[in-house]
Amino acid sequence: MNIILSNLGFVCALGNSKEEIIQNAISKNSGIIKTKDDIPNQNIPFGFVKTNDTKPMRCYTLLDMAFSQIKDDIENLKKSYALSRIGIVLASSNTGIHEAQKHIEQWIKTNNCPADFSFDEIELGSPAVYLQKITGTKGPAYTVSTACSSSAKVFRSARDLIKNDICDIVIVGGVDSHCAFTQNGFFALESISTEQTNPMSKNRSGINLGEG
Secondary structure (H helix, E strand, O other), X not given: OOOOOOOOOOOEOOEOOHHHHHHHHHXXXXXXEEEOOOOOOOOEEEEOOOXXXXXXXXXXXXXXXXXXXXXXXXXXXXXXXXXXXXXXXXXXXXOOHHHHHHHHHHHHHHOXXXXXXXXXXXXXXXXXXXXXXXXXXXXXXXXXXXXXXXXXXXXXXXXXXHHOOOOOEEXXXXXXXXXXXXHHHHHHOOOEOOOOOOOOOOOXXXXXXXXX
């Protein structure tokens, strides 16, 4: 059985399309900027996606941006395959934890739960459920969340859905948005560089995190 990736949608600090990412990579325009509010008394480089939030959770905005690049292909596939045979497997480490943290801080200060707070923000399976709603597909839809290995595991999971004759098509990918909680976790592990990372160098001092 041959399983292929038929189309790809990308958003990251390098750009919001395959073409933009390639051009910025060639010109060494990383898109990484320093944050001031994530970690106390630290300005830490972070790879932000250039976009305005249009959804309750930023990860939904990023999903929309990536999905829009393959939407036409998915619509065409829906004409040839049963909706129940089209699955979704996504990876995510933090979904809406950043938004939830801000709401929880407000609740602690005011003793009032914000009106726009939803437990979906801290439910790690939310991205797959959201994408299923906007695609109208009816097959299995779930999110893998095993920290940094998540986005590697989803390809194996998608392949298994096809090999076991559960799905004919699987929309597979990963999404993570800016999260101060994650930044502080990696900083506590002394893994984050205070400057733009330089991997494979004897002078390397850590990694930079980003969203996409």
